Amino acid sequence: MKSYRKELWFEIPRRRGFVNITHTLQDCVRESGIKEGLLLCNAMHITASVFINDDESGLHHDFEVWLEKLAPEKPYSQYKHNGFEDNADAHLKRTIMGREVVVAITDGKLDLGPWEQVFYGEFDGMRKKRVLVKIIGE
Amino acid sequence: MKSYRKELWFEIPRRRGFVNITHTLQDCVRESGIKEGLLLCNAMHITASVFINDDESGLHHDFEVWLEKLAPEKPYSQYKHNGFEDNADAHLKRTIMGREVVVAITDGKLDLGPWEQVFYGEFDGMRKKRVLVKIIGE
Amino acid sequence: MKSYRKELWFEIPRRRGFVNITHTLQDCVRESGIKEGLLLCNAMHITASVFINDDESGLHHDFEVWLEKLAPEKPYSQYKHNGFEDNADAHLKRTIMGREVVVAITDGKLDLGPWEQVFYGEFDGMRKKRVLVKIIGE
Numbered sequence: 001m002k003s004y005r006k007e008l009w010f011e012i013p014r015r016r017g018f019v020n021i022t023h024t025l026q027d028c029v030r031e032s033g034i035k036e037g038l039l040l041c042n043a044m045h046i047t048a049s050v051f052i053n054d055d056e057s058g059l060h061h062d063f064e065v066w067l068e069k070l071a072p073e074k075p076y077s078q079y080k081h082n083g084f085e086d087n088a089d090a091h092l093k094r095t096i097m098g099r100e101v102v103v104a105i106t107d108g109k110l111d112l113g114p115w116e117q118v119f120y121g122e123f124d125g126m127r128k129k130r131v132l133v134k135i136i137g138e
Numbered sequence: 139m140k141s142y143r144k145e146l147w148f149e150i151p152r153r154r155g156f157v158n159i160t161h162t163l164q165d166c167v168r169e170s171g172i173k174e175g176l177l178l179c180n181a182m183h184i185t186a187s188v189f190i191n192d193d194e195s196g197l198h199h200d201f202e203v204w205l206e207k208l209a210p211e212k213p214y215s216q217y218k219h220n221g222f223e224d225n226a227d228a229h230l231k232r233t234i235m236g237r238e239v240v241v242a243i244t245d246g247k248l249d250l251g252p253w254e255q256v257f258y259g260e261f262d263g264m265r266k267k268r269v270l271v272k273i274i275g276e
Numbered sequence: 277m278k279s280y281r282k283e284l285w286f287e288i289p290r291r292r293g294f295v296n297i298t299h300t301l302q303d304c305v306r307e308s309g310i311k312e313g314l315l316l317c318n319a320m321h322i323t324a325s326v327f328i329n330d331d332e333s334g335l336h337h338d339f340e341v342w343l344e345k346l347a348p349e350k351p352y353s354q355y356k357h358n359g360f361e362d363n364a365d366a367h368l369k370r371t372i373m374g375r376e377v378v379v380a381i382t383d384g385k386l387d388l389g390p391w392e393q394v395f396y397g398e399f400d401g402m403r404k405k406r407v408l409v410k411i412i413g414e
Contacts, residue, residue, distance in 0.1 A: 001139050001277050001414045003312035005382055036141035038178060038274055040314060040378050044389025046329050052237050053184050053229055058218035062226050063233075066209065071342065080334035088338050091329060095339075095372065097233065099328050102178050102240055102378055104272035106143055111270060113182025132387060134380035136314055136413060137274060138139045139277050174279035176316060176412055190375050191322050191367060196356035200364050201371075204347065235371065240316050240378055242410035244281055249408060251320030275412060276277045 004032035004135040007044070012125030015073075016064065016093075019120040020055050021131070025103070026110055028133045035108045037137015041118065042100035044130040047090035049097035049121035052112075067093045067123075090123035097121050105137055142170035142273040145182070150263030153211075154202065154231075157258040158193050159269070163241070164248055166271045173246045175275015179256065180238035182268040185228035187235035187259035190250075205231045205261075228261035235259050243275055280308035280411040283320070288401035291349075292340065292369075295396040296331050297407070301379070302386055304409045311384045313413015317394065318376035320406040323366035325373035325397035328388075343369045343399075366399035373397050381413055 006028050010019060025041060041050045053059065071092035072078075079088030101118060104111035112118075120131055144166050148157060163179060179188045191197065209230035210216075217226030239256060242249035250256075258269055282304050286295060301317060317326050329335065347368035348354075355364030377394060380387035388394075396407055 001312075003413070005380065005387070036139075036274070038176065038272065038314065040380055042378075042380075044392065046389070046391050051233070053233070054219075056219060058221060059226060059229055061218045062230070066230055070208065070346065080337045081330075081332060083334060088335060091335055092338070092342055095327070095329070095374075098236065098374070100378060102180075102238060104143065104178055104180075104270060106272070111143070111272065113184070113268065113270075115184050116182065130389065132380060132389075134314065134382070134387065136312070137141070174277075174412070176314065176410065189371070191371070192357075194357060196359060197364060197367055199356045200368070204368055208346065236374065240318075240376060242281065242316055242318075242408060244410070249281070249410065251322070251406065251408075253322050254320065275279070 001136060002034050002138060006133045008131040009128055010120055011128045012122040015125050017122050017125060018060050020117055021120050022118045025118055029105055029110060032135045034105055034135050034137040037105045037135055039103045039105055040100060040134045042132050044132050047087050047094055047124035048129055049094045050101050050131060051097045051121055052101050052116050052118050054115055055117040070096060087124040093123045139274060140172050140276060144271045146269040147266055148258055149266045150260040153263050155260050155263060156198055158255055159258050160256045163256055167243055167248055170273045172243055172273050172275040175243045175273055177241045177243055178272045180270050182270050185225050185232055185262035186267055187232045188239050188269060189235045189259055190239050190254050190256050192253055193255040208234060225262040231261045277412060278310050278414060282409045284407040285404055286396055287404045288398040291401050293398050293401060294336050296393055297396050298394045301394055305381055305386055308411045310381055310411050310413040313381045313411055315379045315381055316376060316410045318408050320408050323363050323370055323400035324405055325370045326377050326407060327373045327397055328377050328392050328394050330391055331393040346372060363400040369399045
């Protein structure tokens with residue numbers, strides 16, 4: 001069994017934003033030399049997400065509006081977590097979007113459906129944050 | 139290390155529906171010959187889900203009502219994604235329900251709790267769609 | 277390839293509660309002798325969750341309030357599942373929080389970010405329930 005590990009770094013210049021990391025993950029798979037296995041990709045921070053959905057700007061706008069409806073940022077005083085911080089909503093939003101994805105590796109490639117794209121989802125940006133890529137297989 | 143891959147195909151005759159795929163996954167595990175490992179099962183489409191919950195029709199009705207409350211299908215015009223399509227709500231509903239499950243394989247069987255059943259969740263049906271099963275182990 | 281399996285048991289004396297299981301999982305990794313691999317940790321019950329977030333009591337209070345808003349426990353009669361049971365809300369809450377986490381194992385340790393803590397989330401307690409830990413790797 002082989003294993004591979006890499007950290008990806010992000011610094012989103014706004015509080016919230018999505019970054020398509022599909023190509024970066026494909027590069028990781030190539031670099032790993034692993035042909036058959038599983039890839040785990042997870043946010044290492046608890047106010048960020050890794051998720052799979054469509055790379056369509058209208059849908060990304062819909063996600064922003066929807067997440068603000070389910071877990072509004074303001075007023076900050078509605079959350080007990082917001083004593084020294086103001087990011088409780090980011091913890092909740094990331095819970096909806098998920099921490100991690102597990103993707104199959106087949107024939108040395110990410111085994112994704114035709115519209116599946118992997119995203120980093122930031123909900124408390126304007127700081128450097130990390131994503132972990134771990135691959136095991138052969 | 140052994141690996142196994144299979145695609146499952148579904149065509150749900152309604153917009154939304156759940157299909158219990160637990161037995162199909164058990165057949166995959168048997169076919170793989172893998173005794174100890176991990177099984178990944180994920181929707182290959184971004185308006186569908188694979189999730190684990192109870193096989194109880196009352197609960198499935200509750201899920202339908204609840205998902206319509208959290209991410210209503212209509213009016214279609216409330217979503218920017220709905221220019222050429224009308225399925226933005228399906229992308230959101232699948233986000234709540236999740237894309238994938240990872241299940242342990244122990245002694246050549248799915249290592250599930252007594253009430254755990256695996257479902258394909260369709261949120262934009264009336265078309266052929268795929269689920270990926272990938273198993274690694276020994 | 278090595279594999280490791282353990283069941284963790286919980287009996288939460290209230291309907292809902294969170295238990296930090298990070299140290300227990302680290303003990304599992306040590307016991308397994310696995311240095312590089314993947315750890316799956318999942319609730320074996322469909323009204324409980326395993327998730328990763330912050331160990332901060334204000335945030336845990338915010339989760340409780342938020343989950344009650346998204347999927348209220350009462351009135352019990354609002355859910356069809358609540359014929360012989362009263363726990364439909366627990367099935368929905370656990371869906372938001374997630375069934376499982378997959379964590380990388382690197383150098384014989386859980387490969388977590390600085391604030392990532394793993395929790396057992398109970399939504400229908402006052403009974404004995406199980407969590408599965410499965411590790412594969414080398």
